[in-house]
Amino acid sequence: MMTLTTFRSVPPFAAGYVRDLRVRWALEEAGLPYTLRLLAFEEAATPAFRKEQPFSQIPVLQDDGLTLFESGAILLHLGERCPALLPADAEARAQVTVWMFAALNSVEPYFAELVSLALFHADEAWAAAARPSAEAMALKRLRDLDDWLEGRDWLAGEFSVADILMCTVLRLLDGMELVERFDRLAAYRARCMARPAFDEALGDQLALYRQLPAVA
Amino acid sequence: MMTLTTFRSVPPFAAGYVRDLRVRWALEEAGLPYTLRLLAFEEAATPAFRKEQPFSQIPVLQDDGLTLFESGAILLHLGERCPALLPADAEARAQVTVWMFAALNSVEPYFAELVSLALFHADEAWAAAARPSAEAMALKRLRDLDDWLEGRDWLAGEFSVADILMCTVLRLLDGMELVERFDRLAAYRARCMARPAFDEALGDQLALYRQLPAVA
Numbered sequence: 001m002m003t004l005t006t007f008r009s010v011p012p013f014a015a016g017y018v019r020d021l022r023v024r025w026a027l028e029e030a031g032l033p034y035t036l037r038l039l040a041f042e043e044a045a046t047p048a049f050r051k052e053q054p055f056s057q058i059p060v061l062q063d064d065g066l067t068l069f070e071s072g073a074i075l076l077h078l079g080e081r082c083p084a085l086l087p088a089d090a091e092a093r094a095q096v097t098v099w100m101f102a103a104l105n106s107v108e109p110y111f112a113e114l115v116s117l118a119l120f121h122a123d124e125a126w127a128a129a130a131r132p133s134a135e136a137m138a139l140k141r142l143r144d145l146d147d148w149l150e151g152r153d154w155l156a157g158e159f160s161v162a163d164i165l166m167c168t169v170l171r172l173l174d175g176m177e178l179v180e181r182f183d184r185l186a187a188y189r190a191r192c193m194a195r196p197a198f199d200e201a202l203g204d205q206l207a208l209y210r211q212l213p214a215v216a
Numbered sequence: 217m218m219t220l221t222t223f224r225s226v227p228p229f230a231a232g233y234v235r236d237l238r239v240r241w242a243l244e245e246a247g248l249p250y251t252l253r254l255l256a257f258e259e260a261a262t263p264a265f266r267k268e269q270p271f272s273q274i275p276v277l278q279d280d281g282l283t284l285f286e287s288g289a290i291l292l293h294l295g296e297r298c299p300a301l302l303p304a305d306a307e308a309r310a311q312v313t314v315w316m317f318a319a320l321n322s323v324e325p326y327f328a329e330l331v332s333l334a335l336f337h338a339d340e341a342w343a344a345a346a347r348p349s350a351e352a353m354a355l356k357r358l359r360d361l362d363d364w365l366e367g368r369d370w371l372a373g374e375f376s377v378a379d380i381l382m383c384t385v386l387r388l389l390d391g392m393e394l395v396e397r398f399d400r401l402a403a404y405r406a407r408c409m410a411r412p413a414f415d416e417a418l419g420d421q422l423a424l425y426r427q428l429p430a431v432a
Contacts, residue, residue, distance in 0.1 A: 050360075050363065054360045054361070054363060054364040055318070055322050055357070055360050056360075057322065065307075066306075066307055066310055068310055068314055069314055069318070070313075070314050070317035070318050070321065070322065071317075071321075072313075072317035072320075072321060073310065073313045073314040073316070073317045073318075076313055076317075077310055077313070090282075091281075091282055094282055094284055094289065094293055097286075097288075097289045097292055097293070098284055098285055098286050098289040100289070101286035101287075101288035101289045101292075101320065102271070102285070102286050102289075104288075104317065104320060104321040105286065105287075105288060105320040105321060105324065106271050106273065106286065108321065108325075109324075109325035109328065109329075112325065113325075113329070120349075121346075121349065124345070125342075125345070126341075126342035126343075126345035126346050127342075127346075129340070129341070129342035130337075130342050130343075130346055133336075133337065141271070144266075144270045144271050144272075145270070147266065147270060148270040
C-alpha cells in the first residue's frame with residue numbers, strides 16, 4: 001500500500017489547504033488506498049528527512065520502493081497508474097501535462113505571492129504597497145483562465161490531475177474575492193470541489209488536524 | 217520537423233534568458249532539428265495566439281500535429297522521445313520528473329521574485345524593503361540545492377531535462393552574486409553550461425536577437 005507523508009499538525013489557517021490534499025484527492029479519484037506517515041515540523045528539518053525531501057516539504061509519497069516528492073511529480077506518477085487521472089492516449093496526455101505545468105509554474109507563483117503578502121508580511125509596511133501589482137498579475141492569470149474555460153468543463157478534455165492541481169491553486173485565493181469576479185472560473189472551481197473524491201480528501205485532512213493538538 | 221515559437225525580438229536584458237532556451241538546449245542534446253516561428257510581442261496578445269497559448273507566453277512547440285506550451289511540458293515530451301534526456305526506466309524517470317517539478321515550482325518562483333523586484337519594480341520604494349525576505353527565501357533554496365548536490369554531478373542520476381530546467385532557473389540570478397556563495401552549486405551550474413548543446417542553444421538565441429532590431 002502507498003504511504004503519504006504529511007505534517008502531524010499545522011497552524012489553523014492551513015487546515016484544509018495543506019498540499020497533501022492534492023495527493024489525497026488523486027488517490028480518492030483513483031480508488032487507491034493509502035496510509036499516512038505523520039511528521040512533526042521539526043522532523044522536516046532533520047538531515048534524515050532532507051535526504052528524502054531536500055526542501056523540508058511535504059507531501060512525500062512512497063509507492064512500492066519508490067519515494068517521490070513534489071505534488072506535480074506525484075500526481076504524474078499516479079496518473080500513469082490510473083487512466084481516469086491521466087489519459088493514456090499520447091495527444092490527450094500531453095495536453096494534460098501542459099496544464100499540470102501551467103498550474104504550477106504559470107499560475108500558482110502569482111497566487112502564492114498574494115498569500116505571502118497577506119499571511120507572512122501583513123505587519124510590514126511595504127507589503128501593502130506591493131499588493132496592487134501582485135493583485136494585477138493574479139487577475140491577469142484569472143482572466144486568462146476564465147477565457148480558456150469558455151466552452152470547456154475541464155482544462156484539457158476530461159477531468160484529470162491538471163484539474164486537481166488548478167483547483168487547489170485557485171483555492172489559495174479563498175477569502176480574497178478574486179476568483180468570484182470570473183463566472184466561468186468560479187463555476188469551474190465549484191465543479192471541481194463538487195466531486196466526491198475532493199470532499200473525501202478534504203474531510204480526511206480536516207479530521208486529522210481537528211483531532212490533534214495545534215502544536216506538534 | 218518540429219517548430220519552436222519564440223519572440224522575434226526582446227529587450228536587451230532578456231537576450232540569452234528567453235525561455236525558448238530550455239527547448240533549444242533539449243533539442244540540441246537530442247540532436248533533433250527544428251525551425252523557428254517568430255512572434256511579435258503584439259501578436260502574443262491576439263485571440264488567435266491565445267487559443268494556442270492562453271497566457272500569451274512563449275515557447276510553444278509544434279511536433280507532428282501536437283501543439284504544446286509550458287517549457288516543463290515541452291521538455292517532458294522531448295524526454296519521452298529521447299532517453300538521453302529522460303531515462304526510460306520507471307524509477308529513474310520518476311526521479312527526473314520530481315526534479316523537473318522541483319525546479320519549476322519549489323525553486324523558480326523564489327528566484328523570479330528577486331528578478332521581478334530588480335527589473336520591474338526597481339523604481340518603487342517598497343521594492344527595496346521587500347528584497348531582504350525575498351533574498352532570504354532564495355538563499356534557503358540555494359542552500360538546499362547545494363546540500364543535495366553533495367556527491368552528485370546531476371540532480372537525478374545522469375544528466376537530464378531536470379538539469380536543463382534547473383540550470384536555466386539558476387541563471388535567473390546571474391549578476392546577483394548569490395549562486396557564487398555555494399561552491400557545489402556554482403560548479404554544477406558551470407558543468408551544465410559547459411555542455412556543447414547549451415553553448416549551441418545560447419549562441420543561436422543570441423544570434424537571433426543580435427541580428428534583428430530591438431523593437432518588433
